Amino acid sequence: MKQPIYITTVILLLLSSCKKEEVKLYDGGDRVQFSRLNVPNPPAYIDSLDFSFASKGNLESDTLFLPVDVTGRTADRDREFKVAAISEESSAVEGIDFDFGKGIIKAGQFKGIFKLILRKTKDLETIRKKVSFKIVASEDFQPGLAKQLKCKVAFFNFMVKPIDWDTKMLRFFGAYSKTKHRFVLYQLGFPEINFAATAALEDPSRYIFSGVKFANFQLRLRSVLDDLNAGVLKPAANDPFTYPLKDENGLNVIFP
Structure with a gap:
């Protein structure tokens, strides 16, 4: 009879330990990061994209929709995440060549979309412009995995x-x-x-x-x-x- 009691005690201790670890996962708050494939053995995260206006006819601006993932909990309200340009790694100018849309995670969701709005300017016919940006802390989210926080987009018109x-x-x-x-x-x-x-x-x-x-x-x-x-x-x-x-x-x- 003593052995089953001993095993039960060990199991209870393990479960108690697991619960403590689970709580620790959320101690740092909810986090957000750019997505990659949600499959077993996914390829390495790709942080660079190319975009050409040359296939867009007379379109003067276009929007890229970049998916993001939340690690942590859902909420019963919409939450905002923020993205900031990395000026030293960018040749494009915010407000002239591009703009950021508002980053929103809808209530009850683990996924969201970040909108990057690109503008077609005359000089894109001969040069590539680059914008580099990263997820930064907001009132609702901390940045997630370090290797999935940055993205670089090169855009041009050829x-x-x-x-x-x-x-x-x-x-x-x-x-x-x-x-x-x-x-x-x-x-x-x-x-x-x-x-x-x-x-x-x-x-x-x-x-x-x-x-x-x-x-x-x-x-x-x-x-x-x-x-x-x-x-x-x-x-x-x-x-x-x-x-x-x-x-x-x-x-x-x-x-x-």
């Missing part, structure tokens, strides 16, 4: 060929041209598109896709271009292209 176009993307999109690249981004609605590295997981929030998705993109782009070229489909009001679509070298744009 096309930059993805480094993996001639290898992994070639079979889906065909030969590269700036016009085709602009058409891809315009039709898919992405600021950029990249192929997931070998064995790496895709991350749609950062426009990194697998080969399966590229096969789907290929079919969609080929179909819509055929319809636009044939006049079966009318271009959208903000469509910046002329059809039949030709590239900057006067060649027909085609998808394999």
Whole structure:
């Protein structure tokens, strides 16, 4: 009879210890950080993004939506988190080249969205501007994991060929041209598109896709271009292209 009593006592002590540890997790308050994939063995956090206005037609500004996660507890009210520019790492100027939206975690939620508003200025046709920013303390939140607090965005108004176009993307999109690249981004609605590295997981929030998705993109782009070229489909009001679509070298744009 003594042995079961002893085991029960040990279990109670362990449970008591666990409860104390659980309380300690929240001693530092609720925290917020930029997101990464919520899957087993996620890839390393990526803190850099590229954005081009070249695929956006006459759009004079655009908004990037960057997901954030809360570690801690939910609340029965909306809570605000704050982001601040890192001036020494930025070439863009707040209020002229970009603005920050208000960061809100809705009541009862563990996730939220941070809005970065980018403006298209004349000098973006020849240079890349960069804005670096980080999550800082607010009345509701402390910063979360140190390695997921910063983000850097480079934005410009010209096309930059993805480094993996001639290898992994070639079979889906065909030969590269700036016009085709602009058409891809315009039709898919992405600021950029990249192929997931070998064995790496895709991350749609950062426009990194697998080969399966590229096969789907290929079919969609080929179909819509055929319809636009044939006049079966009318271009959208903000469509910046002329059809039949030709590239900057006067060649027909085609998808394999």
